[in-house]
Amino acid sequence: MKKTASVAAFPAPGHDHDRCATDAIAHAESLCVARAQRLTPIRRRVLEALLATHKPLGAYEIIERMGGKAAERPAPITIYRALEFLRENGLVHRIESRNAFIACIHKHASGDPVVFLLCERCGAVGEAASASIAETLKSASRAAGFTPKTPVIEIAGICSHCREG
Amino acid sequence: MKKTASVAAFPAPGHDHDRCATDAIAHAESLCVARAQRLTPIRRRVLEALLATHKPLGAYEIIERMGGKAAERPAPITIYRALEFLRENGLVHRIESRNAFIACIHKHASGDPVVFLLCERCGAVGEAASASIAETLKSASRAAGFTPKTPVIEIAGICSHCREG
């Protein structure tokens, strides 16, 4: 079930999550090797914490989910630095309307505009990449004499699993 | 120079700003009268502070721009409450990617998706309403089995005045 113009992915509740997390880590590793970037233990743990859920997490939630005793937990700044690294490498997105972060499972090219679908009920986040959306936004921007760079598109609503279930 | 599908407005540096602010206040007043809502002095001052610039302002910036001696300035919570009121009535938008707020000059219908164009150089924010964008986003959402509600679209880039000037 594939389309030419758009690809949409919403995490099904019963999907093989271990595998999708493992795949994402593997992808991150090979990508960092290819770019001579260092996926350090902390960065890896932050990514793993985000991959363990499909919900956007704030910095403090990430800290909590990284485990270890309270005294051993990294400071917020450490998390933000790891997130900065992961974002620069396209492994993590920031959900602006939530002040939170989510692991990227989409493997899109950098610069590709991504539409985030935020379920208001279960909190899960889907990604929909659409070339037509990108084109429409570009032309609308240019009609206003605007040179667009990084579009942020976030849509709140109800996902199919919550509506049907 | 008008289009059928999209209307774009980027504030020109030399536009008649007094008038655009006055108009917006007048619109806010008549709208509140029509809805039996109260445009109290504080709410009015918050709106005026936002109208005095076309840049998104944070809560503290709004407080500073509301004037008065430091001791007389309202607390942040007061600002947030006024912003909540103004947002509910479509007079103010929140720019999610900036954690800031901007007065609405667009007079669009509530629920209409608005595209915000954020100039990275001068900080001004333009609005572009586009029916085709709305349609494209809706169809992309539905392709993912998603029922969309409130879309957030923010595009960072360079406005025409900054590029040319």
Added chain:
DNA sequence: AAATATATGTTGCACTGCAACAAAAAGAGC
């Protein structure tokens, strides 16, 4: 005028995000 609803003030706190400097760890060059 009293009762009710709405708006604002006060206090307090959890979280975001980062700057500036210090220390530790990893890589590069000899």
Added chain:
DNA sequence: GCTCTTTTTGTTGCAGTGCAACATATATTT
């Protein structure tokens, strides 16, 4: 190996966001 350099992480501290909970004041209604 060992030093030098770069990168990463730790520590401290702070400005800003956003709101909860309760108290007080101001409007509106009856």
